[in-house]
Amino acid sequence: MIKDSIYTLLTRFFFIIGKIVYSVFINRTLGTTGKGAFELITSVPDTLTRFGTFGFDEANTYYTGKEPATIPRLISNTYGLAVRFAIIAMILGAAFLLLPGNQNIFTEVPRWAGFLALAVIPIAIMDLLLEGILYGENRIWVRNWHEIIRILAMLFYMGIFVVGLQWQIQGAIYGFILINLSIFAFTFIVLRRFHKPLGGGEDRSLAWKCFLFGRFSWGANFASYLFYNIDRWLINWLVEGPPEHVLEQVGLYGTAVNIIVNIWIIPDAIQTALRPKITQKGEPERKKLVPPSLRAVTILVFGAMVLLAFIAKPALGFLYNKPGAPWDFREAYTPLMLLMPGIFTLSLAKVFATDLFSRGKPYYAMWISIMSLVLN
Numbered sequence: 484m485i486k487d488s489i490y491t492l493l494t495r496f497f498f499i500i501g502k503i504v505y506s507v508f509i510n511r512t513l514g515t516t517g518k519g520a521f522e523l524i525t526s527v528p529d530t531l532t533r534f535g536t537f538g539f540d541e542a543n544t545y546y547t548g549k550e551p552a553t554i555p556r557l558i559s560n561t562y563g564l565a566v567r568f569a570i571i572a573m574i575l576g577a578a579f580l581l582l583p584g585n586q587n588i589f590t591e592v593p594r595w596a597g598f599l600a601l602a603v604i605p606i607a608i609m610d611l612l613l614e615g616i617l618y619g620e621n622r623i624w625v626r627n628w629h630e631i632i633r634i635l636a637m638l639f640y641m642g643i644f645v646v647g648l649q650w651q652i653q654g655a656i657y658g659f660i661l662i663n664l665s666i667f668a669f670t671f672i673v674l675r676r677f678h679k680p681l682g683g684g685e686d687r688s689l690a691w692k693c694f695l696f697g698r699f700s701w702g703a704n705f706a707s708y709l710f711y712n713i714d715r716w717l718i719n720w721l722v723e724g725p726p727e728h729v730l731e732q733v734g735l736y737g738t739a740v741n742i743i744v745n746i747w748i749i750p751d752a753i754q755t756a757l758r759p760k761i762t763q764k765g766e767p768e769r770k771k772l773v774p775p776s777l778r779a780v781t782i783l784v785f786g787a788m789v790l791l792a793f794i795a796k797p798a799l800g801f802l803y804n805k806p807g808a809p810w811d812f813r814e815a816y817t818p819l820m821l822l823m824p825g826i827f828t829l830s831l832a833k834v835f836a837t838d839l840f841s842r843g844k845p846y847y848a849m850w851i852s853i854m855s856l857v858l859n
Contacts, residue, residue, distance in 0.1 A: 499745050501634030503802065506741060508641045510803040513652060515810040519733030520591035521655050523719055524600050526712050527576050532607040533708045535572035538697025539564060540615035541704070545696060546689075547619025554616060556686040558678055560693070561612045563685050569605035576601045587719055590726040592652040600656050603663045610667040613674050625673055629666060636665040699849045703836065706852035710859050714740070731810070738803070738812055739819035742795065743826050749783045750833040757837050773838050777831060784830045788823050795819055 510518055543561070546553050579585070580597050588597060617625045640661045644654030715733050722729045753776050796816040803812035832851075839847050 496748065498630045498634050499748060501638055502741075502745070505634070505637045505641055506738075507802050508638075508645050509655060510738065510812060511805055511808075512645050512649070513655070513734075514808060515731040515734035515738075515812065516727050517591055517652055517730075517734070518737060519715075519719075519730035519735075520588050521652050522715055522733055522737035523585070523588050523730075524592065524597050524652075524656065525659055526715060527579060527597075528600050528603040528607070530708060530712060531572040531576045531601075532604055532611065533705050534575070535568040535604060535608045536611050536697075536701060536704075537564075537568055537694065538699070538701025538704075539568075539690075539693055540611040540697070541700035542693035542697030543612055543615035544619035546693065547616050548621070551620075553689060554620075554678065556689050557616055557693070558613070558674070560685050560690050561609070561616070564690065565609040565612050566605065569608050572604045572608070573601050576604065584720045587726040587729050591730060592656075596653050596656050600659060603660055606660075606663045606667045610663070610670050614670050617670070617673060617677075620677075622673075622677075625670070629669065632669050633662065633666055636662040701849075703849035703852045706849065706856045710852060710856045711740075711744070713856070713859065735812070735815045736818050738799070739815040739822060742799075742815075743791070743819050743822045746784055746787050746791070746826055747830060747833070749787065750780045750830040753780060754833050754837050757834070773834065776834050780830050780834055784827055788827060792820065792823070 509521065513521060539561070543557050546557060577598060580588075580594075614625065614629065637658070640658035641655065644650050644658045648654055650657070715737055718733050718736055719729060722732050757772055757776055796813055799815055800811070800813045804810070
């Protein structure tokens with residue numbers, strides 16, 4: 484447990500360093516306004532990917548750990564279900580982008596580019612469902628390599644399209660699509676390595692069983708994702724002024740969020756190592772591992788927040804501002820500070836959600852997430 488947590492934490496630190504370089508590419512090239520438009524566009528396929536799993540990613544993890552004999556049927560079910568789910572999600576995404584309140588976005592980016600980003604949805608849904616099976620087999624290294632490949636692809640593609648070719652937001656969207664394609668390719672290759680190609684049709688009874696279990700985790704995860712990301716859309720809809728000003732506010736807020744959520748590498752690393760162990764081994768292991776996990780998260784997250792409060796403002800100016808640019812990313816410091824209390828308590832919530840999942844009671848987490856979303 485400790486070894487897996489440390490390995491995952493080191494992987495996430497590498498990921499943070501890469502994200503910083505990636506954010507320098509994006510922020511210094513696009514500025515606050517372009518950053519805002521890019522945040523809004525990419526949040527649509529990201530959100531609908533979470534929606535489009537319908538809980539089957541969590542169910543795949545659970546039944547892989549609890550009933551390993553179901554793995555071949557879970558894999559067979561995944562391919563057909565992922566395609567159907569993706570079609571639903573892409574239709575919803577296209578309709579959402581056409582809403583009148585979202586027209587601010589298209590002052591900075593061509594409409595076709597916004598719709599092109601929706602191509603990520605089928606790739607990402609398939610990846611989440613297949614990765615859930617590998618994760619349920621306690622192959623934690625897959626999830627860690629997932630993150631390493633993500634950051635390497637981010638740096639490679641954004642370096643080419645945004646920095647090298649100077650294709651602005653369109654180039655960032657091309658990179659966004661290729662990043663997700665690279666991640667899926669890794670997951671698919673690993674799955675084929677451990678599980679040979681399978682024939683046969685879907686097992687509808689198992690699919691229904693997965694849905695009945697996963698719907699609560701799906702509700703919790705989707706509500707949580709909206710909770711973390713809907714703020715950008717609320718700013719886009721509610722802030723008054725010309726489109727450039729609105730997108731600038733979205734860009735500043737998105738920058739603050741992207742920085743502060745890096746603190747979650749701590750609970751995420753512990754959660755990643757904790758979930759398969761307590762799911763597979765049951766109540767004795769849960770009682771042994773959950774309390775020290777909570778204590779570790781409390782101490783480490785609080786220390787990281789104190790450090791961030793001291794270095795964030797000068798770092799924002801140093802990394803993202805450039806001489807003569809009409810923007811000042813140091814304005815993101817205030818929302819960053821205001822987000823800290825919620826980041827701290829949600830760090831603990833991640834461990835509690837894992838505890839509930841291991842007991843087969845994810846519906847509690849779902850109702851808590853829905854209440855949080857409504858309050859937000």
